[in-house]
Amino acid sequence: MHATSNNILSLLLFIGIFFAYNVSWSQEREILEINDLPEDEDVKVGLVLSGGGAKGLAHIGALKIIEEAGIRIDYIGGTSMGAIVGSLYASGYTAKELDSIFRSVDFDVLIQDDLPRKAKTFYEREDSEKYALTLPFDDFTIGLPQGLSKGQNFFNQFARLTSHVHDVNDFSKLPIPFFCISTNIATGEQILLDKGYLPEAVSASGALPSIFSPIELDGILMTDGGVANNYPIQEIRKKGAEIVIGIDVQDSLLPKDQLNSVTNIMLQISNFRTIKAMKSKMPETDIYIKPSISDFSLISFDQADKIIANGEKAAFASYEKLRAIKRRQKTAPSKAKVPRVSDTLHINSLVISGNERYTRSYIKGKLKLKTPKTTTYKKLYEGINNLSATGNFDRISHRLVDNELGKELVLNVKESKNTMLLRFALHYDDLYKTAALVNFTKKSLLFHNDVLSFDIALGDNIRYDFDYYIDKGYYWSIGVKNSFNRFNRNVEYDLVREDFSLPDIEVNKINLDFLDLKTQFYLETLLNQTFSFGIGAEYRRFRLISETIGEDEDQLPRFVFDNSNYWSAFGYLRFDSYNNKYFPSSGFLFEGDTNYYIFDSNPNSEDSNFVVAKANFGYAFKVFDKTAVNLELSAGGKFGEENIRSLNFFVGGFGAKTINNNIPFYGYDFLSIVGDSFAKAAITVDYEIFSKNHINVSANYANVGNKLFNSGEWLESPEYSGYALGYGLETFAGPVQIKYSYSPELEEGEWFFSIGFWF
Numbered sequence: 001m002h003a004t005s006n007n008i009l010s011l012l013l014f015i016g017i018f019f020a021y022n023v024s025w026s027q028e029r030e031i032l033e034i035n036d037l038p039e040d041e042d043v044k045v046g047l048v049l050s051g052g053g054a055k056g057l058a059h060i061g062a063l064k065i066i067e068e069a070g071i072r073i074d075y076i077g078g079t080s081m082g083a084i085v086g087s088l089y090a091s092g093y094t095a096k097e098l099d100s101i102f103r104s105v106d107f108d109v110l111i112q113d114d115l116p117r118k119a120k121t122f123y124e125r126e127d128s129e130k131y132a133l134t135l136p137f138d139d140f141t142i143g144l145p146q147g148l149s150k151g152q153n154f155f156n157q158f159a160r161l162t163s164h165v166h167d168v169n170d171f172s173k174l175p176i177p178f179f180c181i182s183t184n185i186a187t188g189e190q191i192l193l194d195k196g197y198l199p200e201a202v203s204a205s206g207a208l209p210s211i212f213s214p215i216e217l218d219g220i221l222m223t224d225g226g227v228a229n230n231y232p233i234q235e236i237r238k239k240g241a242e243i244v245i246g247i248d249v250q251d252s253l254l255p256k257d258q259l260n261s262v263t264n265i266m267l268q269i270s271n272f273r274t275i276k277a278m279k280s281k282m283p284e285t286d287i288y289i290k291p292s293i294s295d296f297s298l299i300s301f302d303q304a305d306k307i308i309a310n311g312e313k314a315a316f317a318s319y320e321k322l323r324a325i326k327r328r329q330k331t332a333p334s335k336a337k338v339p340r341v342s343d344t345l346h347i348n349s350l351v352i353s354g355n356e357r358y359t360r361s362y363i364k365g366k367l368k369l370k371t372p373k374t375t376t377y378k379k380l381y382e383g384i385n386n387l388s389a390t391g392n393f394d395r396i397s398h399r400l401v402d403n404e405l406g407k408e409l410v411l412n413v414k415e416s417k418n419t420m421l422l423r424f425a426l427h428y429d430d431l432y433k434t435a436a437l438v439n440f441t442k443k444s445l446l447f448h449n450d451v452l453s454f455d456i457a458l459g460d461n462i463r464y465d466f467d468y469y470i471d472k473g474y475y476w477s478i479g480v481k482n483s484f485n486r487f488n489r490n491v492e493y494d495l496v497r498e499d500f501s502l503p504d505i506e507v508n509k510i511n512l513d514f515l516d517l518k519t520q521f522y523l524e525t526l527l528n529q530t531f532s533f534g535i536g537a538e539y540r541r542f543r544l545i546s547e548t549i550g551e552d553e554d555q556l557p558r559f560v561f562d563n564s565n566y567w568s569a570f571g572y573l574r575f576d577s578y579n580n581k582y583f584p585s586s587g588f589l590f591e592g593d594t595n596y597y598i599f600d601s602n603p604n605s606e607d608s609n610f611v612v613a614k615a616n617f618g619y620a621f622k623v624f625d626k627t628a629v630n631l632e633l634s635a636g637g638k639f640g641e642e643n644i645r646s647l648n649f650f651v652g653g654f655g656a657k658t659i660n661n662n663i664p665f666y667g668y669d670f671l672s673i674v675g676d677s678f679a680k681a682a683i684t685v686d687y688e689i690f691s692k693n694h695i696n697v698s699a700n701y702a703n704v705g706n707k708l709f710n711s712g713e714w715l716e717s718p719e720y721s722g723y724a725l726g727y728g729l730e731t732f733a734g735p736v737q738i739k740y741s742y743s744p745e746l747e748e749g750e751w752f753f754s755i756g757f758w759f
Helices: 002-035 054-068 081-090 094-104 106-111 120-130 152-161 198-205 233-238 264-283 300-317 320-327 358-368 377-389 494-496
Strands: 045-049 075-079 131-134 147-149 178-184 191-192 208-214 215-219 220-225 243-247 287-289 344-353 373-376 393-403 405-413 420-429 433-443 450-459 463-470 477-492 510-529 531-546 558-576 587-600 610-624 628-637 649-651 674-675 675-691 693-705 720-731 733-743 748-755
Touching: 045 054, 045 081, 045 233, 054 081, 054 094, 054 243, 054 300, 054 320, 054 477, 075 081, 075 233, 081 094, 081 178, 081 198, 094 300, 106 300, 120 377, 120 558, 152 198, 152 393, 178 198, 178 233, 191 198, 191 510, 198 215, 198 220, 215 628, 233 243, 243 300, 264 510, 287 320, 300 320, 344 358, 344 377, 344 393, 358 377, 373 377, 377 393, 393 558, 477 494, 510 558, 649 675, 649 693, 674 693
Parallel strands: 045 075, 045 243, 075 178, 147 208, 243 287, 344 405
Antiparallel strands: 131 420, 178 191, 178 220, 215 220, 344 373, 393 405, 420 433, 420 748, 433 450, 450 463, 463 477, 477 510, 510 531, 531 558, 558 587, 587 610, 610 628, 628 675, 649 674, 675 693, 693 720, 720 733, 733 748
């Protein structure tokens, strides 16, 4: 037995030595093959970086080891994410700098067209915070968008990172000669991009199908290069590379048990060709680096640390072979430091091309740019995002060209062919109840830069909004609106009885039925490029009745508070820099509205000339990383006519969109407090417990009554107060919010609940 054990140990020892020798001999043989190159040559090294979405972050880790080995890279060829990383490295960044750049990037913002809120005009902001789904509807046929994102945020960021080589049109003139691969979406053939404008070429190479819309360059519609050639090894050898280092972050085929979803099945099908192609390309690669990326997906950007670390680990396994290459190079790599570019720039001229339907003044107005102007990259990109947010352009390419007086902004726009849209949203709240919103939008109906929009909300309370306007950018825009709004609500009888001189009857609650039909003609412009200022004329049909009390001429139970026509002139001034409409953590808000009523048909009216004015101010700021405070002050008053009480302010309830003079106030139900003037202060502390999930605490105080500003009562201790505890969740279809509010005066609470965007 003892002899047998010794024999087994001897056999295992022999096998171990045999395999260790073979592995060592295999590595030495590969190193010797590299060393077999003629000694009088300076070895030219090419680097191939494959595509792979977030998995391509492993390229950065591998580049760290390649740099550490001291290898001089002479050519870089990449596809998709490999093109992004490779082009930045070719433009002068070190692996360490790339590591810092990609760790600081918010990929959710970079990938999506989730443009900063303040970059949008008031119209575009309202649209983005109203509709959950938008579909092309040209020729009255429902279509699908070309991609989830136009890639504008990525283009802006990449143009900024490569601004130091903006004048390089031949990529062989970059610090390291570079090329990338894209795909002709019409033919499926590969396109090798080694000339042009670097941000455009790299955007075309990385236009991942279904995520990013295709990009048109030189009349060719292009999509992600991985479709045609995800590992361009033959192309880099043709450029002159004698030794090729390849970093492969492509997927392997999934096992049968993981083919359990449409996504995985489609991914498997798309991988057939690239995996088959790699069987011949792997032997052609002198040093083949394959990081472990099977645990990650194309969008695992939140796991950048692990992916980069896996790239380092995979490259380090070939460290001796990398050092052998270094010994065959006569000159060391020369990495010129990327110059620090000042954030301030002086734009002295603007060149616009590609626009046909939209005028130069319209584009300049959206850019908020009047040349010459000293600005910053941040402000410039806000303007470009603002232009993109209109939805009128599929792509906006920009380039800054140096001249004697500063920089010339060269803007090339590709106007969207979609001029008709269908948009949808769903909503529930305690006032309007359930509603499904359908919108029809037609652009360029009569003029190049006009928009017709029609909303209809179907549900418990049918409403509609019609809006037609001609957007003139910097100049006065012209528009006409027509809206119909209706809802009804049970309110405490005692709270409204005195304000409307109602009879003293034994009723706890009455039902108020609001109907508001409004038509406006207006002019609107920008003040100092930030404030929206408008003036106009308004006709209004307003009805407020209750079927709980009283009788009408047909002896039906109905009390008519108001059923009249009103004509007025109005003006408004708005500024809104909140970063989030529903859960702001930074920015200011100002809304001021004034209506001067000139004529009316109300039989109770003694003086038709009266004014209704209101203003709302808000300021949001962060006190800690995830804790924000929002302060609000608002006030309003009706000055002149005292007998038209239906146009007084109705205070109470919860809502992000209110009509007429309805003022939200925690602790009281909708329409509970009535007066011709009010002053209100509120504070909300919001804590984002984890991404897009909020817990908030609110307090509000108000004085509501008649002639508060004449008597000075608005400055007295608050007569009304309320507190609320809430939870909010941000979703693609709008916020879900639950609020429990309490009033010390009433000694009772109110629940408020809403789902979806408010409209």
